[in-house]
Amino acid sequence: MLKITKTSEEGLIDLTMEGIESGAWISLVRPTAEELLAVERITDAPQDFVRAALDPEESSRIEIEDNQILILVNVPLNHEDRPEVYDTLPLGIIVTPDYLVTICQEFNEVLQNFTPSRYKYFSTFKRTRFLFQLLYRSALLFLKDLRQMTRKSDSIEQDLRKSMKNQELFQLLDLQKGLTYYSMSLRSNKVVVERLLRLCSNPQVHHLIKFREEDEELLDDVRVEYDQSIEMAQIQTDVLAGMMDAFASVISNNLNIVMKFLASVTIVMAIPTMISSFFGMNVPVPWANHPEGFYIVGGITLILTIAATVLLWKKKLF
Numbered sequence: 001m002l003k004i005t006k007t008s009e010e011g012l013i014d015l016t017m018e019g020i021e022s023g024a025w026i027s028l029v030r031p032t033a034e035e036l037l038a039v040e041r042i043t044d045a046p047q048d049f050v051r052a053a054l055d056p057e058e059s060s061r062i063e064i065e066d067n068q069i070l071i072l073v074n075v076p077l078n079h080e081d082r083p084e085v086y087d088t089l090p091l092g093i094i095v096t097p098d099y100l101v102t103i104c105q106e107f108n109e110v111l112q113n114f115t116p117s118r119y120k121y122f123s124t125f126k127r128t129r130f131l132f133q134l135l136y137r138s139a140l141l142f143l144k145d146l147r148q149m150t151r152k153s154d155s156i157e158q159d160l161r162k163s164m165k166n167q168e169l170f171q172l173l174d175l176q177k178g179l180t181y182y183s184m185s186l187r188s189n190k191v192v193v194e195r196l197l198r199l200c201s202n203p204q205v206h207h208l209i210k211f212r213e214e215d216e217e218l219l220d221d222v223r224v225e226y227d228q229s230i231e232m233a234q235i236q237t238d239v240l241a242g243m244m245d246a247f248a249s250v251i252s253n254n255l256n257i258v259m260k261f262l263a264s265v266t267i268v269m270a271i272p273t274m275i276s277s278f279f280g281m282n283v284p285v286p287w288a289n290h291p292e293g294f295y296i297v298g299g300i301t302l303i304l305t306i307a308a309t310v311l312l313w314k315k316k317l318f
Contacts (some may be wrong), residue, residue: 002035003027017042022098023125027111029104042067043096053092053103060090060188062195069095069199071131073192074185075110075138076145080110086145086178088185091138093131095209102129102134104158110138128209132218135193142186146232149175153240160247169247175242183233190226197223210276264317268308272301 004015005174006024015024026039031054035060040050049070052058063070074088096102102111111134124130149220153175160168197219199209279285287293 001027001029002031002038003029005124007125012124020099025124025130026099028102029107029111031103039101043094043099043101045094045096045101049092049094050101050103051088054105056089056105058090060185060192062192062199067097071095071192071196073135073138073189075104075108076182077106078107078145086149086175086182088181091134093134095127095131100124100130109141110134111213126212129212129215129218131196131209132215132222135189135196136191136218136222137191139222139229142182142229143225143232144184145178146229146236149179150236153236153243157243172240172244172247176237176244178235179213179237179240183230183237186226186230186233190223190230193219193222193226260317264312267312268305269307271308275301275304285316 002017004020004024005012005027006015006021007013013023020026020042026043028039031039036050039045040047045068046065049063049065049068052070052072058072060073061070062072071093073091073093075091077087077089078085087109089104089106090107092101092103094103104111122130124132153172156171156175157166160203197210234244275297287296290296
């Protein structure tokens with residue numbers, strides 16, 4: 001889907017390919033081959049710039065070529081059919097002398113609700129500020145998902161305390177995998193932010209990235225949010241790893257308790273079985289002709305069984 005917008009006194013207005021103007025925001029989501037070719041023709045951006053974000057395995061980076069800058073970052077992606085799964089996908093941002101282009105393979109929250117009323121000083125003309133606002137929003141979404149992960153892990157922990165089920169353990173594994181993806185994406189995005197900071201002081205790219213004084217606070221907010229997200233992801237990863245190890249030990253301990261109990265029951269049940277086997281043989285045995293022989297043997301069996309049970313109970317094997 002191709003959407004072209006531009007800020008005006010009335011807010012955001014939609015433009016067409018034929019009526020595109022300088023300072024417009026070109027947004028590509030799940031683009032077709034024709035839309036990609038049209039954007040390449042209008043912006044004169046290299047083909048690898050436009051198609052970089054379409055590869056889900058692309059890592060965060062910055063590339064500069066001629067009069068275009070490609071900023072590739074990873075942003076959160078929540079699957080609508082599987083809300084418990086957390087993943088990331090690349091978002092490509094191309095800054096040209098006239099336009100700002102965003103390219104993404106899937107719909108995501110980072111590109112939604114960008115209006116002057118929602119974001120202070122938002123303008124498609126001010127591409128550097130818009131770029132920082134995109135990075136800031138992605139950091140906020142990472143933090144939002146990380147807080148959600150924390151609440152989910154706490155809920156799963158409470159369920160696991162009541163009963164050990166595979167379902168809860170699989171949910172913990174999904175959270176741990178999502179945290180791994182988030183941690184990798186946040187660290188690579190932080191590298192991109194640091195390089196952007198250095199580029200802002202480079203006079204050779206001032207015609208593309210113009211760093212204004214009012215943007216300094218926004219850039220500081222971006223750095224702070226990414227630092228906080230990285231720290232939170234690391235803490236949550238450590239907590240989940242410790243929780244998984246703790247519950248693995250609990251499950252192993254519960255299994256040992258069950259096996260110990262079953263072994264004790266087997267020992268107790270073996271005593272009457274062994275005695276009845278001896279007296280069931282077709283050979284002479286004590287009290288074979290005694291009128292009370294059955295009760296004597298039964299009494300001896302009962303006494304030995306009780307003695308074995310008491311002994312195992314004292315050894316805390318029951």
